[in-house]
Amino acid sequence: MNNQKNKDYARVVYNDIEIPLTQYPKKLIGHLTAKYDLRSGQDLLELGPARGDFLKEFSNRNLSISAVDISDYIKEYCPNVNFKSANLEKEKIPFEDNKFDIVYSKSFVEHFYYPENIFKEIYRVLKPGGKVITLTPHWKYMYKYFYEDYSHRTPFTVESLNYIQKVSGFENIKTSSFRQLPVIWKYNFLILFAEITRILFPSFLSKKFKWVRFSKEVMLLSYSQKPEKR
Numbered sequence: 001m002n003n004q005k006n007k008d009y010a011r012v013v014y015n016d017i018e019i020p021l022t023q024y025p026k027k028l029i030g031h032l033t034a035k036y037d038l039r040s041g042q043d044l045l046e047l048g049p050a051r052g053d054f055l056k057e058f059s060n061r062n063l064s065i066s067a068v069d070i071s072d073y074i075k076e077y078c079p080n081v082n083f084k085s086a087n088l089e090k091e092k093i094p095f096e097d098n099k100f101d102i103v104y105s106k107s108f109v110e111h112f113y114y115p116e117n118i119f120k121e122i123y124r125v126l127k128p129g130g131k132v133i134t135l136t137p138h139w140k141y142m143y144k145y146f147y148e149d150y151s152h153r154t155p156f157t158v159e160s161l162n163y164i165q166k167v168s169g170f171e172n173i174k175t176s177s178f179r180q181l182p183v184i185w186k187y188n189f190l191i192l193f194a195e196i197t198r199i200l201f202p203s204f205l206s207k208k209f210k211w212v213r214f215s216k217e218v219m220l221l222s223y224s225q226k227p228e229k230r
Contacts, residue, residue, distance in 0.1 A: 009151065010050040010071035021053065027182045029057035032104075032133060036223055038063065042101035045125065047088070047118070048108035052077040058104070066100070068093055088112070093121045100125055106135040110146075113153045119168040126226040132170060134222040136161065138177055141198070141218035161222050170224035178221035180214045 013019075032038065040062035046055045049067045052074035059065045059078060066082040067074050075083055084094040089112060103122045109115045122132055137146055139155035146155050156164075158175045165173050184190045197215035206213035 008071045008073060010069065010073040013149075014051040014073070024180070024182075025053040025057045026060075028180070029054055029061065031182070031185050033058075033061055036131060036133060038102060038131075043099065044102040044104060045093075045095065045100045047093070047103065047105040047122075048111070049074045049078075052081065054104070054106060055081060063102075066095065068095075088118060088121070089114075093125050095125050097124050098127050100130060101127055102131045102133065104133045107137070109134060110136050110152050110154055110156060115154050116164055116168065119164055119170075123169050123226055128226055128229045130226045132165070132222070132224045132226075134161070134220075135178065136220050136222075138218040138220045141177075141216070145217070156220055158220060161220055165222070165224045169226070171227050173222070173224040175220055175222040178219045180217065180219060181211065 038044070038058075038061070042063050043066070044055075044058050044063045045066045045068065046052075046058070047067075048069050049055045050069070050071065050073060052067070055065050055067055055074065056078050059080060064082075065078065065080070066084075067078070068084050068086050068088065070085065070087050072083065072085060074081055086092075086094050103126055109118055112118055119132075126132070136156050137152075139146060139157050143155070146152055158177075161175050162173050179191070179194055181190075181194060184194060194211075194215040197212055198218070201212050201215070203216065206216055
């Protein structure tokens with residue numbers, strides 16, 4: 001009899017052999033913590049954390065971490081997480097209203113036919129003034145590759161990601177292109193070289209060179225807030 005865990009999407013896609021643990025999560029969370037002024041002791045919820053690489057780094061920065069996923073894979077890497085299992089395609093986020101200071105997700109919202117329901121639920125569980133940080137593939141740049149993941153449902157552009165949050169009640173919305181190359185976060189002028197790489201370098205080089213891969217795999221990085229009580 002096959003072990004059902006072997007058929008778990010998170011365990012299959014984010015297995016340690018094909019996607020080994022790296023220093024990237026530490027660098028990304030350090031960048032986001034500084035950029036959005038995330039603070040020790042704040043309550044953070046990650047939606048769809050899979051293995052939990054990023055949530056573990058939030059924990060290392062002394063944020064109180066919770067997670068919701070259909071898979072319990074995260075418990076193997078973050079045993080201290082406040083984890084609840086739910087299928088958010090059909091169920092609500094299983095936490096009470098106005099609980100979290102921050103809701104974070106990476107490569108998550110594109111997996112839903114009706115992502116507006118996800119953002120409405122995020123709004124509900126956030127405290128007034130709470131922050132939303134969302135990373136998702138940028139359709140404008142990723143349309144050739146987006147459906148290589150069979151579980152992708154809804155692509156996003158800057159405009160659509162802004163609108164879905166605005167309609168859901170969020171404010172101070174800021175969405176922009178984002179490349180997963182830490183050197184660019186430090187030296188912004190290198191974006192030009194990444195764009196040249198994206199346009200001119202053949203795609204097969206992505207398998208050999210991280211610079212080529214992540215020059216071509218452009219993400220959207222979005223930040224918004226639930227309004228303060230008035």
